[in-house]
Amino acid sequence: MFYKDGTYHLYFQYYPEGNQWGPMHWGHASTKDLVHWTEHPIAIYPDTVLGYIFSGSAVIDTFNVSGLAVDSTPPVIAMYTFHKRPGDIQTQGISYSLDGGMTYDFYEDNPVLPNPELKDFRDPKMMWDGTQWISALTVGQEIAFYGSENLLDWTLLSQFSGEHGNHGGVWECPELFSLTTEEGVRKDILLVSIGSGAPNGGSGTQYFVGHWDGTTFTAEHEDERYMDWGRDNYAGVNWWNAPTDRGKKLFMGWMSNWEYAQVVPTYKWRSSMTLPRELSLVELDGQFHIKQQFRLDGGNGFQTNLEPKMGLRGANTFGINFSAEPQWSLRLTSAAGDTLDIWTSVDSIYIDRSKCGLVDFEPSFKNIMSGPRKTTGAGYEMYIDVMSLELLADEGLTVMTATFFPKEPFNKLEFEGLKEGTLTSLRE
Known part of the structure; x- marks a missing residue:
């Protein structure tokens, strides 16, 4: 998800031939007010050699560090997981857009991150930490942080996991970002979704409050904290570059649960997204927690x-x-x-x-x-x-x-x- 020139772009896992899981594409929708959405043609198709297109992220390469721009138009860089069958081999790839995210070209040197002999190696979420580009990926039940200067060549920096958080299921869809309290206290946040084992059963999204030093993320608490205690908010992340008040982020999740996502009684469609929510940081009894508020810029009636x-x-x-x-x-x-x-x-x-x-x-x-x-x-x-x-x-x-x-x-x-x-x- 990214924001550019007054428009919020959303890419989502999509199988055009049915409403159950199949060869994954990136569907595309956009909105100007976070209420009324327009669906666009498929943005990224599976590759016949490297596989399906799983989850990832998109950012605007404002200064053309990738060298992929043509003329003066900054490219949109999408990074995602290739999933190859048979063998379930997962690697990371890049596609880039020169028309504001409507269509994408395949980067010729894919994959940019080969698989280091891991079963689950997926869901890259890119961010700028002030000095370098960071991509957070899940590797089994850990998070691997990679750094890059050009969004194309990535180096492993560290891994986070171990004793921290809920390990009831495979870790998925991570994101590293920062929030700041009204009093000016800044904390780094790590989102991690789990496919099963959430407090109310099935999938869910946990978060860690801590500190990112440019190489390593360190959590500052031992208790489990969740973005949502209901059963139907999973794999949510923030928009890149969304306009918010200082120290806040704009979040959206997938509204379903892997325990029943493929059997819910809908027919022409299956699953939807949550409403956008603005995230802020508050201190409560000496601990820092995420606070959420709906963000809708249009659509209110009577x-x-x-x-x-x-x-x-x-x-x-x-x-x-x-x-x-x-x-x-x-x-x-x-x-x-x-x-x-x-x-x-x-x-x-x-x-x-x-x-x-x-x-x-x-x-x-x-x-x-x-x-x-x-x-x-x-x-x-x-x-x-x-x-x-x-x-x-x-x-x-x-x-x-x-x-x-x-x-x-x-x-x-x-x-x-x-x-x-x-x-x-x-x-x-």
Whole structure:
């Protein structure tokens, strides 16, 4: 993902011949307001020799350190994982764009990183650390950091792992970046997704707060920290070059879970992305944590006061901002009897989708989700978008995302413990 000239570009794993996993391409979509999206032709196709195109990243080579520019147009450099079958051999490749990311040319000296005899060697995420280009890759259950001066030739700097974090599944989709508190304290952050073993089952994304010294990342805590405690936010990363306030980043994740991603009851499409979220850093009881806030630059429709009991009409595409008692509960119901329940205790937040429409396609889909509260702050943001719930609770410190498949749209909302709030349609 990258931002250029007023447009946010998103590339995603895509198989054009079906809605289950297949030979991976890079699909492409873009937006100017983070709400209305335009899908474009496939950006990068599999290579007949090196293999499918797995996850990666894209940056703008402003100063043409790669030497791939033509005239004065800075190239967009995409780095990704080739996955070759048979043998499941993974290497890293480069493609570059001279038209702002719409089409890509294959770099003639691929792969730029051959496989060092590892089974899982994947998902390069590039960043500029102030002195050099860095690419973070997963190698099994570790993160390898490579450095480069020209985005083409890469040298191994160090590896991070070992005793740190959740090792319940293969590590995937890393990212190294920095955040700064309002008080000016800067910390380096390492995102690491896991394919299985997340707290509520299946896949999830953990993060580490620490320090990058130009060669090595050192975590400063031992506890596990997660970007999202729901079951349906995985492999998220930040936009390159997105306009944000100083010290913040703009994040988006894949809204699904590998325990059931290929069997969810959708047909012409399968899976979607979360809403964009702005990340900031806050200090709480001497520890630093990521805070999230929705970032939508357009698309708000009608607005009304949120009531303890109210009817809903039309498409279920709305957001609610509210304050509530420390312990509260919210139920959404449909005329078909679908129910979606969200509630809190003193120390946790819960989501129950077990009675919300189609749930029997995978046994664990009906399990109640829970997330620990770091504080009982009064501020909440939540979006419902037809078949998804995204909740930023307690001022964005506890986050939960869940998908569901109701038989009919919700037509009633019941809220116990509400203080005040507003409901805003996403549809204009």
